[in-house]
Amino acid sequence: MARQLDYHTIREIFTRFQAAEPEPKGELEHVNAFTLVVAVALSAQATDAGVNKATRALFQIADTPQKMLDLGEDGLIEHIKTIGLFRQKAKNVIKLSRILVDQHGGEVPNSRAALQALPGVGRKTANVVLNMWWRYPAQAVDTHIFRLGNRSGLAPGKTVEAVERAIEDHIPVDFQLHAHHWMILHGRYVCVARKPKCAACLIRDLCEYEEKTL
Known part of the structure; x- marks a missing residue:
């Protein structure tokens, strides 16, 4: 588990996420x-x-x-x-x-x-x-967010609840609405479980993960 990143580093990470995907969307299809x-x-x-x-x-x-x-x-x-x-x-x-x-x-x-x-x-x-649905800044922590939060230092915690609290406590409020989608998508497609795609990662220089892949 990485150490908790400082405010300015977290702010830079989410600034990059936002620039890359201003309105991230969940991938589950629904009509209401x-x-x-x-x-x-x-x-x-x-x-x-x-x-x-x-x-x-x-x-x-x-x-x-x-x-x-x-x-x-x-x-x-x-x-x-x-x-x-x-x-x-x-x-x-x-x-x-x-x-x-x-x-x-x-x-x-x-x-x-x-x-x-x-x-x-x-x-x-x-x-x-x-x-x-209601655009409330709730943080749904799945396996991707749990892994990313702990690897990167964005939101380290030994339990899902601890990671959820870390996101709420440390990620600036102007990024809270989309935080869990940015983190899910990054964990699902870049910071994958077995061999993270560090070479393609837009936050690799800010991440605390010690075993970065080439």
Whole structure:
């Protein structure tokens, strides 16, 4: 785990991220808040590309909680059976759809606690939805952000919660809205797990990682 970078270094890193990609976007396809919740819930231990492939046809016929209930668990399974853990995920999506209809008038709530009360929705999923749909500066820490935060010194921490706090505490507020997307994309495509692409990294001179590749 690298040491925590100082304010000016972090500011320079995010200035470079912003210059390279002013409006970073999440890669999960969705058409409204409900389909975003479903897509993020389905993405646990699965790739965004795999989820998108499964949900394109699904969201054409079930883009509201009531339509998802009308489709039913078996109908849902037919659409998502290429995704890992699809049976349990199907149960969760039907349960959360029922809760949204019965308790929230079919609308997706925009508080973290209410989102986390939905089956299959943890803190990371809630933070993704709050950030992507309501543009709240919530930090959803996945494996890519955890790795990048610790390697680089941007947000070191031994747990996901510690990395989330480090991002909130150390990254300047004017970069907070897009911070998790910049970090996810950098971790997914450049600072990869086995052999990071340090030669192509736009922050390599500022990063604390000691085992940089040539």
